[in-house]
Amino acid sequence: MTKQIHLAAHFPGVNNTTVWSDPQAGSQIDFSSFRYLAETAERGTFDFFFLAEGLRLREVKGKIHDLDVVGRPESLTVLSALAAVTTHLGLAATVNSTFNEPYELAKRLSTLDHLSGGRAAWNVVTSWDAFTGENFRRGGYLDKADRYVRAQESLRIVRKLWNSWSEDQLVLDQAAGAFAREGAGAFADEGAHFDIRGRFGLPPSPQGRPVIIQAGDSEQGREFAASDADVIFSRHGTFEAGKTFYKDVKSRLSKYGRSEDSLKIMPAVTVVVADTDDEAIDKAAHIREQQVSGPTALVLAELLWGRDLSAYDPDGPLPAEDPVVGSSVTQGRVGYNDPFPIVAEWRAQAEAHGWSLRQTVINQQNRQTFIGSPATVAEAINHHVQEDAADGFVLVPHLTPSGLDDFVDRVVPLLRERGVFRDEYAGTTLRSNLGLQV
Amino acid sequence: MIVGLEIDGAGTDPAAWRGAEVDPRAILTGELALRAVQRAEAAGIDFVTFVDALEAPDDVPDRVSVRLDALGLAARIAPLTERIGLLPTITVTHTEPFHVQASVATLDHVSGGRGGWVADVSSSAAAAAVIGRREPAPAADTWREARYVVDVSRRLWDSWEDDAIIRDASTGRYVDRERLHYVTFTSPTFSIKGPSIVPRPPQGHPVTAVRVNTPEALEAAADAELVLLPDSSDLPTQLNALVLVSVDARPHLDGVDRLVERIEGLAAAGADGVHLRPASLELDVPVIADELLPRLRERGLVGAADRGGSLRGRLGLGRPANRYAGSER
Ligand SMILES: Cc1cc2nc3c(=O)[nH]c(=O)nc-3n(C[C@H](O)[C@H](O)[C@H](O)COP(=O)(O)O)c2cc1C
Numbered sequence: 001m002t003k004q005i006h007l008a009a010h011f012p013g014v015n016n017t018t019v020w021s022d023p024q025a026g027s028q029i030d031f032s033s034f035r036y037l038a039e040t041a042e043r044g045t046f047d048f049f050f051l052a053e054g055l056r057l058r059e060v061k062g063k064i065h066d067l068d069v070v071g072r073p074e075s076l077t078v079l080s081a082l083a084a085v086t087t088h089l090g091l092a093a094t095v096n097s098t099f100n101e102p103y104e105l106a107k108r109l110s111t112l113d114h115l116s117g118g119r120a121a122w123n124v125v126t127s128w129d130a131f132t133g134e135n136f137r138r139g140g141y142l143d144k145a146d147r148y149v150r151a152q153e154s155l156r157i158v159r160k161l162w163n164s165w166s167e168d169q170l171v172l173d174q175a176a177g178a179f180a181r182e183g184a185g186a187f188a189d190e191g192a193h194f195d196i197r198g199r200f201g202l203p204p205s206p207q208g209r210p211v212i213i214q215a216g217d218s219e220q221g222r223e224f225a226a227s228d229a230d231v232i233f234s235r236h237g238t239f240e241a242g243k244t245f246y247k248d249v250k251s252r253l254s255k256y257g258r259s260e261d262s263l264k265i266m267p268a269v270t271v272v273v274a275d276t277d278d279e280a281i282d283k284a285a286h287i288r289e290q291q292v293s294g295p296t297a298l299v300l301a302e303l304l305w306g307r308d309l310s311a312y313d314p315d316g317p318l319p320a321e322d323p324v325v326g327s328s329v330t331q332g333r334v335g336y337n338d339p340f341p342i343v344a345e346w347r348a349q350a351e352a353h354g355w356s357l358r359q360t361v362i363n364q365q366n367r368q369t370f371i372g373s374p375a376t377v378a379e380a381i382n383h384h385v386q387e388d389a390a391d392g393f394v395l396v397p398h399l400t401p402s403g404l405d406d407f408v409d410r411v412v413p414l415l416r417e418r419g420v421f422r423d424e425y426a427g428t429t430l431r432s433n434l435g436l437q438v
Numbered sequence: 439m440i441v442g443l444e445i446d447g448a449g450t451d452p453a454a455w456r457g458a459e460v461d462p463r464a465i466l467t468g469e470l471a472l473r474a475v476q477r478a479e480a481a482g483i484d485f486v487t488f489v490d491a492l493e494a495p496d497d498v499p500d501r502v503s504v505r506l507d508a509l510g511l512a513a514r515i516a517p518l519t520e521r522i523g524l525l526p527t528i529t530v531t532h533t534e535p536f537h538v539q540a541s542v543a544t545l546d547h548v549s550g551g552r553g554g555w556v557a558d559v560s561s562s563a564a565a566a567a568v569i570g571r572r573e574p575a576p577a578a579d580t581w582r583e584a585r586y587v588v589d590v591s592r593r594l595w596d597s598w599e600d601d602a603i604i605r606d607a608s609t610g611r612y613v614d615r616e617r618l619h620y621v622t623f624t625s626p627t628f629s630i631k632g633p634s635i636v637p638r639p640p641q642g643h644p645v646t647a648v649r650v651n652t653p654e655a656l657e658a659a660a661d662a663e664l665v666l667l668p669d670s671s672d673l674p675t676q677l678n679a680l681v682l683v684s685v686d687a688r689p690h691l692d693g694v695d696r697l698v699e700r701i702e703g704l705a706a707a708g709a710d711g712v713h714l715r716p717a718s719l720e721l722d723v724p725v726i727a728d729e730l731l732p733r734l735r736e737r738g739l740v741g742a743a744d745r746g747g748s749l750r751g752r753l754g755l756g757r758p759a760n761r762y763a764g765s766e767r
Pocket of ligand 1: 051052053054094096124125126127214215216217218219220221222233234235268334
């Protein structure tokens with residue numbers, strides 16, 4: 001059976017993927033940028049619009065990292081505003097489960113779901129580190145092993161609150177003066193991390209409850225996704241890695257009594273489109289040059305090596321030292337669990353091609369996922385989906401806010417022609433557009 | 439006179455939702471609030487407040503026992519309005535101060551400089567129970583803590599200088615980190631390192647309001663830019679803030695004469711404005727917009743309806759200087 005493709009638009013983030021130095025690059029903060037990209041995604045009948053989150057500004061060697069985009073608005077507030085200017089597009093917020101209370105998450109997300117007519121999604125992330133914790137009352141006390149215990153318990157409670165009204169409890173009988181039945185929304189829960197009780201003040205929204213997205217990659221993260229998520233936002237965008245990940249996660253579902261199509265796998269990918277494949281290859285190389293300046297190459301190498309490399313020339317050879325595991329040279333972004341094989345690969349490639357440090361970073365790290373003419377890109381995307389390397393993709397543009405214009409104008413029509421992507425929205429809620437059960 | 443309007447369910451009258459003119463579903467979609475705010479804006483009302491509390495409204499079957507998060511509702515209305523100030527109630531007793539300041543800053547960004555908040559506390563057992571493992575604190579303690587939250591919010595709004603984003607292609611730097619500041623704030627109940635994750639809001643500081651419903655709140659009003667007093671109270675003279683009196687308004691039944699008189703009285707007593715609490719959004723806001731505001735304008739009590747600009751500008755508050763500007767990190 002031909003699978004239908006799901007697509008999401010990621011607002012450009014705070015990695016070096018986002019090129020801010022290009023003359024076309026607009027504001028990362030003005031609401032007009034968010035609105036532009038959301039309207040583009042809705043024109044392209046995308047499933048949802050996605051916002052990432054970071055709760056502390058990143059640091060390199062004890063100083064605020066200044067080479068990439070810094071700062072962004074708070075997700076749920078931006079998405080509530082976008083609900084006013086879009087009608088079908090799903091609105092996905094990344095919100096941390098360690099530094100929020102389940103009652104507040106349930107209330108804010110359900111509010112977004114009501115205000116958008118059933119288009120809200122929550123990407124549950126679990127950063128727990130002491131560095132981020134310095135911005136919170138709670139502090140960074142959570143053990144790494146505990147992050148998913150709390151996340152899972154949070155999500156269980158949030159769901160409980162979303163389900164705390166039964167269908168017939170919202171009466172709205174004006175003549176009889178019955179707004180709701182007594183007892184609607186009552187809840188109580190006790191677990192390892194929470195002990196709460198009270199009343200939840202919002203009935204289910206038109207989509208029943210917000211869609212749950214999960215982006216963890218560890219063993220625990222994958223189990224969490226298999227037991228609880230509707231969508232996985234993964235980093236495995238290449239064909240082989242995508243297939244391996246897809247098979248791994250989908251095979252975990254039966255254990256939880258879930259069917260394979262109840263969890264959509266949507267890797268983050270980047271796309272470069274031009275008139276011809278050759279032009280796209282040139283354009284992609286140019287974008288990578290923009291994404292990796294000399295100083296950025298050093299910072300990315302420092303993340304991999306776990307060492308201060310400021311003495312190195314980015315246009316010179318790779319550092320000779322071995323990497324250090326678990327260093328705090330870079331704070332606020334995910335490091336490498338096992339850097340040794342990657343460093344070895346970088347060395348081999350640099351030697352084989354005569355690459356400098358910067359050229360190695362550009363070639364090894366920042367290669368875009370799909371590069372080519374509109375037909376080539378449409379074909380490749382469809383191939384990945386039909387061959388079960390993904391159910392769809394989260395597109396991460398390199399330019400704010402116009403970075404998906406080409407894709408929407410030139411690739412989406414080809415996907416529609418092939419009958420693998422919708423011409424118009426079938427449902428009004430995100431859950432129905434994703435083909436998920438309520 | 440400054441004129442504000444309160445948005446609370448279908449209106450402050452518990453039976454307002456039952457009126458034939460009301461679609462009760464529109465309370466949950468936000469449409470009822472949106473319509474009221476748009477009417478208020480067209481009439482030249484300066485700002486709206488949105489009622490909220492951490493806990494749900496009381497479980498009383500014949501009342502509106504649901505409530506949207508006020509901040510989300512205000513943000514949903516922001517792109518569909520142009521001139522009116524938006525002040526959701528935000529309780530700070532159980533919510534992380536870092537999140538509070540980031541979301542108020544964001545409301546200011548998405549509204550183009552029309553954001554503010556009514557800072558409130560939760561001293562009830564019901565509010566403590568939905569978070570859990572905390573005892574409800576006495577009002578004096580919660581208000582003392584709220585003052586720290588207001589303080590740290592303003593520091594975090596200043597933690598980015600206005601010109602921190604430099605996009606300097608020659609050095610590859612997006613921000614000048616000398617213009618980003620750790621706040622390293624410590625209070626008896628929390629500490630925050632900073633800087634904020636959100637660049638400085640358009641107004642510098644979104645407008646902070648406090649509703650004085652208890653004596654303890656009056657102390658915190660010292661930190662506010664806008665103070666909402668209950669109708670009966672004498673006007674305190676020592677406050678260094680805009681002082682507004684909250685007045686219940688039922689003009690669809692009572693006509694507007696009494697309100698005009700009352701507002702003239704408040705002006706004479708030295709109040710800076712009035713905060714109207716309509717009994718029914720659908721019935722009273724149109725009368726307030728079509729009859730009351732024109733009467734006040736005739737008397738020279740309110741300005742032109744189509745004034746634009748930031749909320750601070752509209753209220754006559756200057757844009758605050760950044761406390762960290764030019765300092766070492
Ligand atoms: C594609 C992708 C995007 C992510 N985006 C964010 C983010 O925006 N904010 C965040 O705090 N964590 C983000 N994460 C981190 C994870 O969601 C997760 O919390 C973290 O990796 C720890 O879980 P793990 O050990 O299972 O990977 C992202 C992860 C992936 C794979």
